[in-house]
Amino acid sequence: MATSSIKLPRRLPLLIIDGVLFPGASIRIPVTSYRNMNMVKSHLLNRSSLSSAIIGVVPKEVGGNIEEDRTNMHPVGTAGIVVQVTGTNWPRPAYTLLVTGLCRFKLESLAQESPYLVGNVKQLDKLPGEDISGNADDKNSELNDLMEQFRELSAKLIDMLDLAVPAVVRLKRLLNSLPVHSLPDVCAAIVRASHEERLQILDAVDLAERFRKTLPLLIRQIEGLRLLQKAKKDGSLGPPTIQIEKFAPLTRQRVDFDDEENEDSDDVSNLEQKIKAADMPEHARKVAMKELQRFKKMPTHMPEHSMTRSYLELMTDLPWSKVSPETIDLSKSKRDLDNDHFGLDKLKRRVLEYLAVRQLKNSLKGPILCFVGPPGVGKTSVGRSIAKSLGREFHRISLGGVCDQADIRGHRRTYIGSMPGRIIQGLRTVGVKNPVFLLDEIDKLSSGIHGDPAAALLEVLDPEQNCAFTDHYLNVAFDLSQVMFIATANTTSTIPPALFDRMEVIHVPGYTHDEKQHIARNHLLPKQLNEHGLNPDLVQFQDEAIKSLISKYTREAGVRGLERKIGALCRAVAVKIVEKNKMMLQKVETTNISENSDTKCDDKHFATNSSEFPIVIDEKAVEYILGPPIFDGELPPRVGMPGVAIGMAWTQTGGEILFVEATKMEGGGQLILTGQLGDVMKESAKIALNWLRNHAHKYDIPIVNGTDLMENTDIHIHFPAGAVGKDGPSAGVTIVTALTSLFNGKVIDPELAMTGEITLRGLVLPVGGIKCKVLAAHRAGIKKIVLPKRNEKDLKDIPASIQADLCFYFVSTIDDVLQVAFEEPFDNLPQKVNIPQISSKL
Structure with a gap:
């Protein structure tokens, strides 16, 4: 910004502050009063030129307490340019101005008092950048001596400060770059001085007078630092301490140099040590050091300061080269x-x-x-x-x-x-x-x-x-x-x-019944007993109870539901134990009172020695606590009638058996599908129906008027549990079997489940998830399973104990499927073909 192009207006909006702003110095001014807030909103936030950013900063008189009282204003102020305006709306509206002083002015009169103060001012000294070489004072030998003395003392003051503090380095750079005639104002803004002393320096328009009033303050700071250094060296806390309190305000204000600066310096040093100790790769170390250099030069009030610090802390915390030793056995x-x-x-x-x-x-x-x-x-x-x-x-x-x-x-x-x-x-x-x-x-x-x-x-x-x-x-x-x-x-x-x-x-497929029983006995049961505070001596779970939980209450692929049911049993046992112990304690207390005995009853001793313990959990106790079985007797009521077949499906929660129900009624030849089916299963149903329409004569299906089985007939195919979405290429054989059973009136083997997809040519295609499907069928009590021929290789993944309980049929065409599904032969088919199978006898 070219300050020489700035011209001081005749009228300036006034800002009354508690401190003193000197030309060449910068301060942050909080704005909270009514008049000052109006000045910021009306004059600064809507400014249209550089001159609109110039305001008059007027200090209070000594002893002035009311900020907006114009009678407390000092007659001399400083014209300043507003460099930055920041604001907040919480907890109440407020602004903060960053103002840099330009020159002194004299307040001649008030031109306006509402909504904010505006004064008629007269410029007293030069603006920055204006030529002052014509000033006669520059040729005065006394002034030259004062200037030289002031320069030497200011350099001596800087040398006495700790150059490791970033703020001291900035101050040294500032004093070395300033013209000599600006040093008094800058030093007066830096050193510790009373409000009255600052006002005297502000009133000193004459340059020589300004040097004479500022030199004692500078000498006082140097003397205070000397006494402070001596006190530290001698380790004394006597009179030198009193002198420090009197003469070393700079120690608290600027060699304190500000506590935040010292803390920031410590943070920089700690971060630098952490970066060196982090053993980063070369590319990461370069980035970290570059960010650290930026962090050193960054003022603490900037929002990016905390962000950069967090980034550097992350860089130092990451394990660039730390590894945990492996023990491979x-x-x-x-x-x-x-x-x-x-x-x-x-x-x-x-x-x-x-x-x-x-x-x-x-x-x-x-x-x-x-x-x-x-x-x-x-x-x-x-x-x-x-x-x-x-x-x-x-x-x-x-x-x-x-x-x-x-x-x-x-x-x-x-x-x-x-x-x-x-x-x-x-x-x-x-x-x-x-x-x-x-x-x-x-x-x-x-x-x-x-x-x-x-x-x-x-x-x-x-x-x-x-x-x-x-x-x-x-x-x-x-x-x-x-x-x-x-x-x-x-x-x-x-x-x-x-x-x-x-x-x-x-x-990772689901578990078999035997695996679940082993997991429940050796893992889940000890865990739940411990979580419920039960001693294994107090409760005994029979194998029949665990088998009942697995087969009748928790038909699932995993063991989470089984663990929850065991937890429910443990809670019921805990209630029983507490009730029995309480009754026994009351009985013993009554006996002790009647016999006037000091004998005490120990709960644990009683629990382990009473004839009522341990509590046995058998199959009847499971039904009493958990209620009637959830899955007991599911198959017989749902099968054993024409038009019902059992399929096998794979879901995200494991394998499941899937019932397919079909019925027919008078209508116009429509196919109705219900059960929240996906597009793939809808296509499978259409393929199954069309295949059956072309091959109806082979399976003893009466055709109306000798034309088509769909003549004047609607077919409804339903997959129960309609709230659960169903889709996948594995229901084709089940649908065609259910439709065949519906039209020829024959019942499908109730112990048979099947899976596989079909084509229009009648081929059975392989499907996935065989192990999960077979385990689900085994859990449901299925004895016979129909699988595609090309899935025979997947049988090796099924445990031998499961294979021993099941009979597998491997089919290649729909004809093979229907021959297995119906025990009675069809009149229009040749003699029954031998279907490959694996059973427990094999």
Whole structure:
């Protein structure tokens, strides 16, 4: 800004302050009074030129207390230019002005008192940049001596201060660059002085007089510093302390130099030491040092000051080179996994493979494993067990419902309230660069207006790219190659293909009845007894009770529902124990009073020795506590009539059996589908119906008027549990079997369930999720299962104990399916073909 182009107006809006503004100095002025607020709103916020930013800053007289009383105004003030206006509306409206003094003026009269003060002023000294060489005082020898003496003393004062304080360095630079005639005003603004002394310097229009009034203040500060240094050196707290209190105001005001400056200097020093100790890579260290240099020069009142400090603290907290030592022992890891989880053989085998390769080659990059399976099968707890067996830190990140890519990659630091992403925050939390990260519910990511978090995970989960992962907030590449990422999901259908391609999928199916019984006895039951404060000696769970819980109350793939039911039984037992102990205590107390005995009853001793303990939980007790069975006798009432077939389906919660009901009525040949079906299942129903219309003559189906079975007939196909959405390519064979049963009046084998998709040519196509479907059928009491021929290879994943209870039929065409479904042969078909099957006898 060229100050020489500024011309002092004849009239100036006036701002009354408690302190004194000197030409060449800058101060921040809080504005809270009514008149001053009006001046800011009317004059400054709506200014149209540079001259509109000039105001008159008038100090109060000595002893003046009322800010808006014009009788307290000092006759001499300082014209200043408003450099910055900041405001706030909470808790009440207020402004803060940053004003730089230009020159002195004399207040001749008030031109306006409302809505704010405006005065007629007369300029007393020169504006900055104006030529003063013609002033006769410059040639006066006395003035030259004063100026030289003042320059020497000001340099001596600076030399006595601590140059390690950034504010002192700035002050030295300022005093060396100022012209000599500006030194008195600047020094008067810096040193500690009374209000009366400052007013005397403000009134000194003559330059020599100004030097003479300021020199004693400067000498006083130097003397105060000398006494302070002497007191520190001698360690005395006597008279020198009194002199310091009297003569060292600069120590409190500016060599204090401000407490915030000293604290800021300590922070800078601490941050610099942390950066050196963080052992960062070269590219990260350069960025950190560059930000530190910016931080040193940044005023503390700037909003960016705290942001830069937070960024540097993050840089120093990240584990750039810290790793947790690994203890790889295959036999121990196998024991730990077996103790923590029953079953899950495929998953455990993959973990042991990783450990073996890790032991042979230490530079192996972290694999990206994805455990896919229904809820409650132990996917999350397996991740924690892997970290335990490796000796690594464990951190879980829940991704369910995340719809902002900034949760993964962080916000850019240009935004207010920005923060790093959850990957970098997790590394900061665990403190090592080789933890086990569990990305839970990765299939439940969603995209929104703030980007796609699944796309942001591509770089994280790509072993070829994550060695230089860049968070938007950090903006420095961080090596994630040593992190072992484990993702969990209930289904792979909602995972984007590009993200799915970067992970090694391990399917975790549901548990069998035997596995559930083992888990309940050895894991869930001890856990629930401990959580409910029950001693195992007080309660005994029979095997029949646990089997009843599994088969009649918790037909699920996992064991969460089973654990909740066991918890309900434990709560009922706790109530029974408390009631019995209370009754026994009352009985003993009555006996003691009557016998005048000091004998005391111990609850634990009574509980373990009473004939009423332990409390036995059998099948009858389970039904008494939990109510009638939920799934008992489900199949007989729903099957055994024409038009009803049992299918098998896979859902995100595991396998399920699926009833298909069909009926016909008079109508116009419409096909009605109900049960909240998806497009794929609707197509399967149409294909099944059209195939049957073309092959009706083969299956003893009467055709009206010899034309079409749909002539004057409507067909309604219903999938019960209509509130649950159903879709998938595995219901074709079940629908065509139900329709065949409907039209020929024959009943399908009630112990038979089936799965598979069909084509218009009558072929049976393979489907997925065989193990989950078979386990669900076994839980429901099914004895016979029809599977596509090409799914015969999937039988190896089914436990032998399950195979022993079931009979499997493998079919290639719809004709094979219908021959298995109906025991009676069809008149129009050749003799029954031998369908491949595997049963317990085989």
